[in-house]
Amino acid sequence: MEPTASAALYPPPSQKRRSASTTKADALGNDVLCMIFAFLDFVQLIRCSAVCKSWCAAINKLKLLQIQYQKQRQLESAGLHDGATCSERSINLQMEQLAMERQRLSLQQGPVDVFKWKGHSVGFNKCRMKMGLVLTGVGDKVMRLWSAESCKGLDEYCLPDKAPLIDFDFDEGKVVGLLGTRMCIWRRIGTRDLFSSRDGLFTSGLCMRYVDPLAAVGCEDGKVRIYDMYSRKISQIIKMHPGSVSCLSYTDEQLIISGSSHGGISMSDLSSDQRVATLRTSSYADGIKCLCFNPASYLLFAGSTAGHASCWDLRTSRRLWDTRVSPNVIYSMHHLQNDKSTLVIGGIDGVLRVIDQDSGEIISRYIVDENRNPSHRSTSKNQNPSIEHKQAIRLSEDDQDRLYLTPSSRPPITCLCVGMQKVVTAHGNKHIRVWKFRGK
Template sequence: MDRRTSSSSSSPANTRRSIEGLNDDIMCTVFSFLDLIHLIRCTAVCKSWSGVIDKSKLLQILYRKQRGIFDVSTSSEGTWKGKIQDLAISQHRSTLHSGLVDIYQWKGHSEGIDKCKMKTGLVLTGGSGKVMRLWSVERYKCLAEYYLPQTGSLIDFNFDESKVVGLVGNQICLWRRNERRSIFSSQSGQFPKSSCMCYVDPEAVIGCEDGRARVFDMYGRKWSRIIKMHNGPVTCLSLSDDQLLIGGSSFGHIALSDLSSDQQVALLKTNDFAGLTTLCYSSRSHIVFSGSRSGRASSWDLRMMKQLWEARVSPNLISSVQHMRDDISVLAVGGIDGVLRFVDPQTGDFLSNCIIYESSRKLNRSETCHSTVTRKKGLRVSEDARFDLIPRLSRPSISCLAVGMQKVVTTHVDGHIRVWKFRK
């Protein structure tokens, strides 16, 4: 029989070979081979997978096995989900602190990468080139490209389920997630030179060199108001869930302003007069973390307007301080010296330091950007090590980072993207 004829057969055996064709019992068997973290990830893929896992009580069974619990009495769904979430966070912290490290890297851009943002397993990257790219963290594959206007360079960006918002030169640009070209650009020249942006639908807030923040209404497509924050340039921005705008300055101060009333709420002064380079806000704990040009990091409780700690965590500029969304069990810090550091967010104490071990092997080739993916090993290094004596190939400068469950994504000025995966 001709192979082409056989492959084109319309018989039932050949029409449902995808995973959707498997019944619940088979899916349950497949899921039973997974560990707790991967099983939790599967519940977020789609409703059908989540339904199979919930119905089979695989998470509860796996939890009992790991905890040595043999009482099979039932508990409320909320109780189980809370216990499983706590166990997942505990494993996340443990692996980042002391687990084995695999690093998957590829050349994501021909030019340098300055920024990255990660949500639901997707990472958006961009820098000195004229394109932003959306990547799958698990498959190391480029899923979409977004081209910038010819005028102006990319300064900052963010994205959600349906759109990408970018600060390009002195204008705001908007892309639909399925569109390559910008569908909207604000009029240029309407605000001074800017250095940062934060975005929570439907508003984008721009931090400018004149110490003010400009608010752009994405639906009305107009600048709605101006907020006075600092006497010097606004260098980094974040936005809390209760509409509190948080802005770092070139003088090391953090200003808090009410976005709804445009009134300044407080001005927090650190002991470090070097400019702040990055902010990270935890909506769960109402704590904001900052990093500075001098390598110092600090933590503030915004409910009490009180500094919790301030510490020198790097000998050079800190480019990014991040934690996993809705969790502050581990704080990741990256900067010019190229060492990926993990800090205790409660105290500022060091937990671990990671660099790249320069042995590698090629894995595959990205279909979109024709880039070879290479796997390397990560090394744990003690805090008293002479990092200046470690070759730069093992610690390339980190321009930005993002934290996910048992993983950290770092971007670099040479155009590389690295996914650090941590395991037991």
């Protein structure tokens, strides 16, 4: 497709968007929505309020959040007195705090169901999750979109040619992928368009992070190249490391953070092309495999090739803690948006670990119970094959010692993403796993 296709994906600001056609959900009206929402608890209401603007407006207008919060406080004997009133902002804040507390407790204790199904014809090793949707790929010639709740396949995005998919991300309207030495964009809504930049745009790109309209690509030569999707050009080239860039992260203040295979972490300001700070882990020999930035607390987390997890406060560039949480490589770490308490980590040993963001202490460790026979259920026609259902085992300290000494046959966790009371993992094979934490 010609490069002019990008005009359809990125119309000029003055061009008005076409109004979306009315859906069946939109036709229900506030009264019917109120009757439906009245049956939900506060966590389910929070999820519903994130679906669309009309649902959020209905929930806020009918003050269901306030009612549910008062009921919850009364049950906990914490006392919102009859007739007490709170501002909508205060209610939403406290509802968010209650949701984050439930998230922490669910990851720390209680039963865990693990659902596994074949998602690709060949092995893949990356996954991304937003708004309850999971996008998987890298290794196969197609990216697939799934529902994290129902485990059903929703859509797929085929690669245009034999160029390898290196990294990807997505939002409400598009999927952005780094393919070989160029960038591709798939439209998710309306007419299915594919835009491809010219080949040779990047030099040995290894990783990508995307915040509309910019995509940052970490390269083998230690530089980060910023691709502007509106101009379809490289707008900046920033020298970050003497070695290759292995992972990237963004902040809301236009800081780009990169980790190196040589062990350093660098931050640069996109507005000035100036390096802001250089961070290092306790071991200079450890390569950095993954980064995770929490905008709610301004903390940066890093995982290394030697199994170390580290944390810095970016406001002071001071390292807060460094803990060896795994005997081997940490491939991925992630947390729920606005969660300032827990961080989920996965690596080569296949153990799913939950650690405390403030201290680096390991809260819980989970593996799949492979000794119990799984149950199976089939999904609707033309979706995905049967889903295998197993239970996860929460490991004790004695179990952890045994894991350090015994070679593991578990598949490595090559990538993970965290949702509300769930974690999705990729393992470098054909299967996707969704870990659902029910709590006590």
